[in-house]
Amino acid sequence: MISNEDIIRLQLVNGLGRKTISKILSYIDNKNLVMSNFSDILNLLKEIGIKKLKIDLDRIESDASEIFECCKKSKIKIVGLYDEKYPQKLKSIEDKPLLLYVDGDEELLNYENNIAIVGSRNPTQEGYEVSSIFAEKLTEEKCCIVSGFASGCDEAAHNGCLQAKGRTIAVIPSGHLQSVKSNKVLYNMILINGGAIVSEMPPNVKAAKHAFIDRNRVIAAISEGIIVIEGGQKGGTSHTVKFANAYNKPVAYTTSVLCVGQTSIFSNNIEVLDSFEKLIKFKDKSCKKVLDKVLAQ
Numbered sequence: 001m002i003s004n005e006d007i008i009r010l011q012l013v014n015g016l017g018r019k020t021i022s023k024i025l026s027y028i029d030n031k032n033l034v035m036s037n038f039s040d041i042l043n044l045l046k047e048i049g050i051k052k053l054k055i056d057l058d059r060i061e062s063d064a065s066e067i068f069e070c071c072k073k074s075k076i077k078i079v080g081l082y083d084e085k086y087p088q089k090l091k092s093i094e095d096k097p098l099l100l101y102v103d104g105d106e107e108l109l110n111y112e113n114n115i116a117i118v119g120s121r122n123p124t125q126e127g128y129e130v131s132s133i134f135a136e137k138l139t140e141e142k143c144c145i146v147s148g149f150a151s152g153c154d155e156a157a158h159n160g161c162l163q164a165k166g167r168t169i170a171v172i173p174s175g176h177l178q179s180v181k182s183n184k185v186l187y188n189m190i191l192i193n194g195g196a197i198v199s200e201m202p203p204n205v206k207a208a209k210h211a212f213i214d215r216n217r218v219i220a221a222i223s224e225g226i227i228v229i230e231g232g233q234k235g236g237t238s239h240t241v242k243f244a245n246a247y248n249k250p251v252a253y254t255t256s257v258l259c260v261g262q263t264s265i266f267s268n269n270i271e272v273l274d275s276f277e278k279l280i281k282f283k284d285k286s287c288k289k290v291l292d293k294v295l296a297q
Helices: 004-011 018-031 038-048 057-074 106-110 125-140 153-163 176-182 184-192 209-222 236-246 255-259 276-296
Strands: 077-080 099-104 114-118 144-147 168-171 196-199 225-228 251-254
Touching (some): 004 038, 018 038, 057 176, 099 106, 099 184, 114 209, 114 236, 125 144, 125 153, 125 251, 144 153, 153 168, 153 184, 168 209, 176 184, 176 196, 209 236, 225 236, 225 276, 236 251
Parallel strands (some): 114 144, 114 225, 144 168, 168 196, 225 251
Antiparallel strands (some): 077 099, 099 196
């Protein structure tokens, strides 16, 4: 078993990506190897010939120390793959996060009534209102709302949940200190109301292009069901739906999606939520599916 600190150090090695590091960790686990320190891990990399790596230990230690200090100062928790608090729902996916940086209540990631609401950054007025109202209604039904902290439908979903005094999870593509700059009021309100803000990125890291897709797989994985308000065929919403389908999570759409003709790539059997009654049925179906799975185990 490797410490979270050494996983961070591995992530700081130029040339090592998440999938390669996952293979290294699996190798260590399968061989029951004991890695007492980071030097043991570096020696292992040479032995198994992952690739020729240029490793700058001084830089790695400097950058790692900065991450550790920043997390400590900002009270951001690091939840690693081997921690008891690591979400079971993420352990079940193939491309699981190695680490999660969490500001707020990390226990929400294991909550069994998480419903994601996702959609366009530039929704219609109807789409924005529906996102907020649906989030508020689901919160009244004891759900935790999951979304991506972006402007538009995401922001409306978080705010709708907060309006009902609920807890919401924001999965962000950048480090926390970058996201708080973009919407400090929403960030703080999520924490004040007992929610959580989650990232795979260290606090000071800006969002790279791939991080938005990575973020969407986490949204899909930790949610029992996904509701699409509005979203384009090539945007983040479509990626979230594809991940949801891969993880066998229920997906539903609103009439806002139908009005702008954006469902063609998503599903041939579209479930449309055009009333509160259907919304609650979708929530019940999604959460029951998870409960049945837990009981079966």
